[in-house]
Amino acid sequence: MKIDNEMKLEFLSKSQNESFARSVVAAFVAQLDPTIEELAEVKTAVSEAVTNAIIHGYSHKTGNVVIIARIIGNTVEIEIRDFGEGIADIELARQPLYTSKPELERSGMGFTVMETFMDRVEIQSHQGEGTVIRMVKTMKTA
Amino acid sequence: MKIDNEMKLEFLSKSQNESFARSVVAAFVAQLDPTIEELAEVKTAVSEAVTNAIIHGYSHKTGNVVIIARIIGNTVEIEIRDFGEGIADIELARQPLYTSKPELERSGMGFTVMETFMDRVEIQSHQGEGTVIRMVKTMKTA
Amino acid sequence: MNIGFENLDRLLVVKIDGDIDHHSCEAIRSSIDKEIAKKKPKSILFDMENVNFMDSSGIGVLIGRYKLISGNGGKAGMTNVKPQVMRLCEICGLQKIIKVYPNKKQAIASIKEC
Amino acid sequence: MNIGFENLDRLLVVKIDGDIDHHSCEAIRSSIDKEIAKKKPKSILFDMENVNFMDSSGIGVLIGRYKLISGNGGKAGMTNVKPQVMRLCEICGLQKIIKVYPNKKQAIASIKEC
Ligand SMILES: Nc1ncnc2c1ncn2[C@@H]1O[C@H](COP(=O)(O)OP(=O)(O)O)[C@@H](O)[C@H]1O
Ligand SMILES: Nc1ncnc2c1ncn2[C@@H]1O[C@H](COP(=O)(O)OP(=O)(O)O)[C@@H](O)[C@H]1O
Numbered sequence: 001m002k003i004d005n006e007m008k009l010e011f012l013s014k015s016q017n018e019s020f021a022r023s024v025v026a027a028f029v030a031q032l033d034p035t036i037e038e039l040a041e042v043k044t045a046v047s048e049a050v051t052n053a054i055i056h057g058y059s060h061k062t063g064n065v066v067i068i069a070r071i072i073g074n075t076v077e078i079e080i081r082d083f084g085e086g087i088a089d090i091e092l093a094r095q096p097l098y099t100s101k102p103e104l105e106r107s108g109m110g111f112t113v114m115e116t117f118m119d120r121v122e123i124q125s126h127q128g129e130g131t132v133i134r135m136v137k138t139m140k141t142a
Numbered sequence: 143m144k145i146d147n148e149m150k151l152e153f154l155s156k157s158q159n160e161s162f163a164r165s166v167v168a169a170f171v172a173q174l175d176p177t178i179e180e181l182a183e184v185k186t187a188v189s190e191a192v193t194n195a196i197i198h199g200y201s202h203k204t205g206n207v208v209i210i211a212r213i214i215g216n217t218v219e220i221e222i223r224d225f226g227e228g229i230a231d232i233e234l235a236r237q238p239l240y241t242s243k244p245e246l247e248r249s250g251m252g253f254t255v256m257e258t259f260m261d262r263v264e265i266q267s268h269q270g271e272g273t274v275i276r277m278v279k280t281m282k283t284a
Numbered sequence: 285m286n287i288g289f290e291n292l293d294r295l296l297v298v299k300i301d302g303d304i305d306h307h308s309c310e311a312i313r314s315s316i317d318k319e320i321a322k323k324k325p326k327s328i329l330f331d332m333e334n335v336n337f338m339d340s341s342g343i344g345v346l347i348g349r350y351k352l353i354s355g356n357g358g359k360a361g362m363t364n365v366k367p368q369v370m371r372l373c374e375i376c377g378l379q380k381i382i383k384v385y386p387n388k389k390q391a392i393a394s395i396k397e398c
Numbered sequence: 399m400n401i402g403f404e405n406l407d408r409l410l411v412v413k414i415d416g417d418i419d420h421h422s423c424e425a426i427r428s429s430i431d432k433e434i435a436k437k438k439p440k441s442i443l444f445d446m447e448n449v450n451f452m453d454s455s456g457i458g459v460l461i462g463r464y465k466l467i468s469g470n471g472g473k474a475g476m477t478n479v480k481p482q483v484m485r486l487c488e489i490c491g492l493q494k495i496i497k498v499y500p501n502k503k504q505a506i507a508s509i510k511e512c
Contacts, residue, residue, distance in 0.1 A: 015307035016307055018305050018306055018307050019303055019305060022337075037367075037368065040337070040368035043337065044337075044339050044368075044372060047339040048339055051305065051306040051339065054306070105309075105313070105344040105345060105347070105348040106340075106341070106344050107340045107347060107376060109340040109343055109375070109376045110339075112375065112376070113339065113340050113372065113375055116375050
C-alpha cells in the first residue's frame, strides 16, 4: 500500500468554503484521470461531508475542518474531520431521510449520497469531540 | 486586522503538485473577485515559491510543503513553507538571474517574478531548517 | 449565483445559474420565496440548464418549494437537468415528486394542462 | 501537456499545449531536443497559442532552446503569446532575446528572411 500522493487541507467552517473544498479535492483527484462522472461523484460526496461538518458539527460556531486525501494506485482515500458536536446515534444518522435539522430544509440524504457515490464510507464520531468521515473510491479508468 | 477567511494546505514536494497548489490558492483567492490579471499574478507567484520549495528546498528528497492563505478585507496573505535545506545568502538569492542550479536551466528569475506580481515578499530562511516565503497582495477590484 | 424569473400566466419559471449547495441555498430559497409571495403563481418550473453542480442541500430547497406550491394545489417540474445533477435527483427520489421534462416547451405545455 | 511540431524548410515550429511549469518542463525540453537532433533545423518558432500559464521555469526552457539554436547561427521567435504569459516574458526580459511576433505568418516570413 504505497501512498503515491497525499495532501491535507484545513479551512474555517464557513459556507463559502464548501465550493472551495470540493474544488480542491477535485483538483487533487484529477491526477487519476477520472471520468467526468467519477469526478462529479467525488465532488458531491465531499460537498455532503463538508456541509455536514459546517452545519451539524459546528452548528453555532466557527471551527476548523480538515480534509486529508491520499492517492494509492487508482484509489483515492478521503478523510473529512471536524472537532464539533459529534453524532449521538450513527446508525440513525445513516438512515435515508433522517435529519436532525428539518427546520433548515435538510433532506436527510447526505450519507445516502456519499454511500452511493463512493465505494466505501466509514463514520467515526464521539459526542463533544467531533466526527471523521472516511471515504474510498477506485477509479475505473486508466 | 480581522481575518475573514483562512486555509492551510500541506502536500508532498512532488512536481505534479505544482499545478495543484496554484489551483488551490487561485480557488481560495477567487472569493475576492480578482481580475483575470490579478489571479494570474497570484498563481504565478505561488508557482514560483512552490517550485523553489520542491527543487531547492528538497533537492534530493521528498518532504512536506505547507501553504497558508489568509483573506483580510481585499488583501490576501500567502505563506509558503518548506523544511528543507534553507537559503545560505538571502540577499544573493533575491538577485535577478541568480540561480544555484544553472545545470537545471533555471532562469534565476523566481524571486523577481514574485516581487513584481505581489505587493510585498518576505523571505525567512535558516540553513538545514527550511524556508518561509510570505507574500501579500491587495486586489484593486471590489 | 444568479436567478432569473419568468411568469407565464400563473406558471413561474425559475432559472438558476451556478452551483446549488448549502452556501448558495439561502439566497436561492429567499429569492424564490419572495417571487412566489409577490406573483402568487399556481405552479413552478425549475430550468436547470445552467446548474452544473448540486448536492443534497439543493434537494432540500427544491422539495421545500414543491411543498409551498403543492400545498396550494399547484404542480412543480424540472427541465434541462444535466446528467450529473440527474443522478443525484434519482438517488434522492426527487423525480418521483418533481416531474422531469426533456425541454422547457414540453414542460410548460404539460404543467399548464393540469 | 502536448507538443506539436511542424518543419518548414529549416524552420521548426513548436506548438505547446498546456501549462509550462517545472513539472511539464522536463517533457517539453526532451521532446523539443529530440526533434532538433533529428531534423537539425536552423531556426525555431514557439507558437504559444495554447499556453495559458507559464512561470519562470518556462523562461529557462525557452532560453535553453534559444541557446542551442543560436549557437548554430539560427534565430528564435515566439508568436500568439497570451497577455498573462507576455507579462512574465517582459519581466524576465525574454522578448529581448526571443523576438515576439503578432502572428504565425509574420513570424515565419520574418525568421526565414534572415
Ligand atoms: N459532521 C457531523 N457532525 C454532527 N452531526 C452530523 C455530522 N454529519 C452528519 N450528522 C448528523 O447526521 C444526520 C444525517 O446527515 P445527512 O444524511 O447528511 O443529512 P442532512 O445533512 O440532510 O441532515 C444529520 O442531520 C446530523 O444529525
Ligand atoms: N525554498 C528554497 N530553499 C532553498 N533555496 C532556495 C529556495 N528558494 C530559493 N532558493 C535559492 O534562491 C535561488 C534563487 O531563486 P529564484 O530566484 O527562484 O531562481 P531559480 O529558482 O530559477 O534558481 C535559488 O537558485 C536557490 O539557490
